[in-house]
Amino acid sequence: MAVKRRTFAGMNGLSLIQSDLSVGVSMKVLNKLYTLMFTVFFITASLLSIQVYAGDEWWKSITKQLETKDETRAGELSIGEMGDAFKQALQIGSENVVNQLGGVNGFNGDASIHIPLPDEMDMVRGMLDKVGMSAMVDDLELKLNRAAEAATPKAKALFVQSISEMTFDDVKTIYEGPQDSATQYFKSKMSQSLATEMEPIVKETLASVGAVQAYDSVMGKYQSMPFVPDVKADLTSHVVEKGMEGIFYYIAKEEAAIRQDPMKQTTELLQKVFGVN
Numbered sequence: 001m002a003v004k005r006r007t008f009a010g011m012n013g014l015s016l017i018q019s020d021l022s023v024g025v026s027m028k029v030l031n032k033l034y035t036l037m038f039t040v041f042f043i044t045a046s047l048l049s050i051q052v053y054a055g056d057e058w059w060k061s062i063t064k065q066l067e068t069k070d071e072t073r074a075g076e077l078s079i080g081e082m083g084d085a086f087k088q089a090l091q092i093g094s095e096n097v098v099n100q101l102g103g104v105n106g107f108n109g110d111a112s113i114h115i116p117l118p119d120e121m122d123m124v125r126g127m128l129d130k131v132g133m134s135a136m137v138d139d140l141e142l143k144l145n146r147a148a149e150a151a152t153p154k155a156k157a158l159f160v161q162s163i164s165e166m167t168f169d170d171v172k173t174i175y176e177g178p179q180d181s182a183t184q185y186f187k188s189k190m191s192q193s194l195a196t197e198m199e200p201i202v203k204e205t206l207a208s209v210g211a212v213q214a215y216d217s218v219m220g221k222y223q224s225m226p227f228v229p230d231v232k233a234d235l236t237s238h239v240v241e242k243g244m245e246g247i248f249y250y251i252a253k254e255e256a257a258i259r260q261d262p263m264k265q266t267t268e269l270l271q272k273v274f275g276v277n
Contacts, residue, residue, distance in 0.1 A: 083171040087163050090182055093254030094159035101246060102152035108145035113246030115144050118233040124222045131225075136218050143211035144235065148243035151201035155194055155247055162189045179259060183252040194247075195240050202239045211235060 100106055107113055117125060117140065125137045162185070166174075174181045206212055215235060222228060 140214040147205040150205040151198040154197040
């Protein structure tokens with residue numbers, strides 16, 4: 001009987017050992033499953049965070065470095081390079097704008113910046129339209145846009161000068177500012193000089209393309225009509241003002257594009273600074 005008890009006890013002990021082993025194996029399996037689930041979750045979260053970083057966080061990352069004035073990025077990128085890269089991006093953007101608007105139909109063919117006749121001439125257009133002379137007015141409007149296109153290349157050197165004069169603090173302010181802060185910087189720095197540079201070109205072009213003669217013809221026809229009020233318009237000032245508005249309109253768009261996707265720029269420095277590692 002004692003042997004049987006020992007046998008029974010031995011068998012019972014073996015059962016207990018087998019039960020403990022089963023629990024141990026189950027716990028190991030569960031631990032592996034938990035580890036696997038956590039790993040999958042971590043990888044998924046990491047991939048999502050990388051996508052968000054690529055689309056937006058690069059700007060905050062560079063801004064943070066500018067705020068703290070870290071000397072390097074990944075041991076390679078200096079503060080000077082970050083400032084130079086942003087200047088380079090703005091220079092490329094401004095050159096794109098000048099080349100676009102300074103070409104044929106840069107203003108005339110673009111509904112967003114097409115230069116209309118001065119508001120003072122709305123009545124003139126309306127009266128001449130009624131008597132079948134709208135073509136004269138359309139021709140005058142075309143010549144105004146041609147004058148703006150001819151004067152726009154003068155802006156290129158002024159953009160280069162304004163960008164070259166940017167200090168580190170200017171760049172930092174632009175980084176931290178609104179989406180059009182670089183555009184506002186350009187306006188404050190070069191509006192007066194740009195108007196001065198454009199005015200003689202516009203005036204000369206208005207004469208050479210026949211805008212002055214066209215204006216005189218339009219006004220002559222208008223004034224020949226009975227009981228019409230007197231109208232006067234300064235074509236040169238109008239073209240300069242609207243021309244500058246068109247230039248800064250597209251500078252703002254270029255700035256927004258740079259902030260959104262600087263990787264579209266292809267220079268080595270821009271890739272180095274704005275590339276997502």
